Amino acid sequence: MQLIKRRGTLVVVSAPSGAGKTTLCHEVRTLVPDLYYSVSYTTREPRPGETNGTDFFFVTEGVFTAMRSRDEFAEWAQVHGHLYGTPAKAIESALSRGLDVLLDIDTHGARQLRQRYPEAVSVFIMAPSMAELEARLRERNSDAPVDIARRLSRAREEIAAWRQYDYLIINRDVKDAVDQLATIIQAERCRTSRLTLRFPDMEVPA
Numbered sequence: 160m161q162l163i164k165r166r167g168t169l170v171v172v173s174a175p176s177g178a179g180k181t182t183l184c185h186e187v188r189t190l191v192p193d194l195y196y197s198v199s200y201t202t203r204e205p206r207p208g209e210t211n212g213t214d215f216f217f218v219t220e221g222v223f224t225a226m227r228s229r230d231e232f233a234e235w236a237q238v239h240g241h242l243y244g245t246p247a248k249a250i251e252s253a254l255s256r257g258l259d260v261l262l263d264i265d266t267h268g269a270r271q272l273r274q275r276y277p278e279a280v281s282v283f284i285m286a287p288s289m290a291e292l293e294a295r296l297r298e299r300n301s302d303a304p305v306d307i308a309r310r311l312s313r314a315r316e317e318i319a320a321w322r323q324y325d326y327l328i329i330n331r332d333v334k335d336a337v338d339q340l341a342t343i344i345q346a347e348r349c350r351t352s353r354l355t356l357r358f359p360d361m362e363v364p365a
Contacts, residue, residue, distance in 0.1 A: 165355055167195070167254040168347050169276045171262045172340070173269045174284035175314030176239070177296040179330045181214075183284060184263045186337040191344050195253040195260045200226065203241035206299075234264070234271035239309060243268065259344060266317045269324075280347050282340060283324040287331050289314070 174180035188194055200216045202223050211217050218226075223242045227235055233251075235244035245262060253260045264272070273279055286292040292314060296307045321327055326343050330336040347353070 165257070165353070167256065167258045167260055168344075168353060169250065169254065169260050169262065169272070169279040170344055170347070171264055171269050171272055171279050171281045172284060173264055173266050173281070173317070173324070174330075175286070175292060175317045176310040177292045177299070177314070178284045178286045179295070179333065179336065180263055180284045182333060183328075183330065183336055183340055184261055186333065187340045187344070188261065190337065190341045191259075193258055194344065195258040197245055197250055197253070197260055197262050199262075199264070200232075200244045200246065201241055202243075203239075233275060234268040236265055236267040236271075238265050238267070239306065239313070245272070259348065261344075266320045266323075273323075280326070280343070281324040282326045282328060282343060283321045284328050284330050284336070285318065285321065287329060 172180050172184055184196065188196055198212065198214070198216060200218055200223060202218060202220045203215075205211065205214070205217055209215065220242065223244065226232065227244065231247060232244035233247040235242065237243075243265065245264065245268065250260055250262075262272070269281060273281065286295065289311070293307070293311055296302060296310060302310065328336050328339045
């Protein structure tokens with residue numbers, strides 16, 4: 160028997176700021192093999208502990224605008240006053256090699272990607288409550304009070320879009336949430352519509 164995976168799956172993960180999607184995406188990569196993480200470009204400054212090329216590619220607005228004019232992004236958006244974009248070439252290269260691609264992206268970018276990749280799998284991450292979300296934002300100590308207020312206001316808009324996603328994870332406990340995300344990815348890898356099955360001695364319908 161020969162099991163052939165024709166093409167990788169795009170997994171899009173969105174959440175309000177502070178819900179923990181970046182942590183979950185980082186942790187799930189240690190559990191799920193052959194998972195390509197797409198590093199986005201952004202014009203915002205790095206937060207403490209973030210590394211250029213690993214967490215984001217940190218670029219100037221001029222560089223970002225030039226890339227956008229060359230149609231180098233699969234999607235892009237302005238979030239909290241900063242520009243974010245997903246490199247199209249890297250995604251397409253990984254998918255064509257049969258790798259599943261994990262994207263940590265906002266709801267606006269997710270809508271663009273679902274239009275471009277209708278077969279994509281989308282996962283929405285939520286904190287248990289708005290009070291918990293606010294507490295996590297304050298604990299980061301990386302945003303001014305006015306920025307936190309802006310993020311909370313946007314969070315309400317983002318949460319309203321949760322039914323547009325295929326899966327929902329409530330991030331009460333990081334380990335449990337990571338396990339759920341890993342399970343979703345593994346289950347999608349077993350979906351028959353994504354696979355081709357061949358036996359050397361018989362015909363199997365595609």
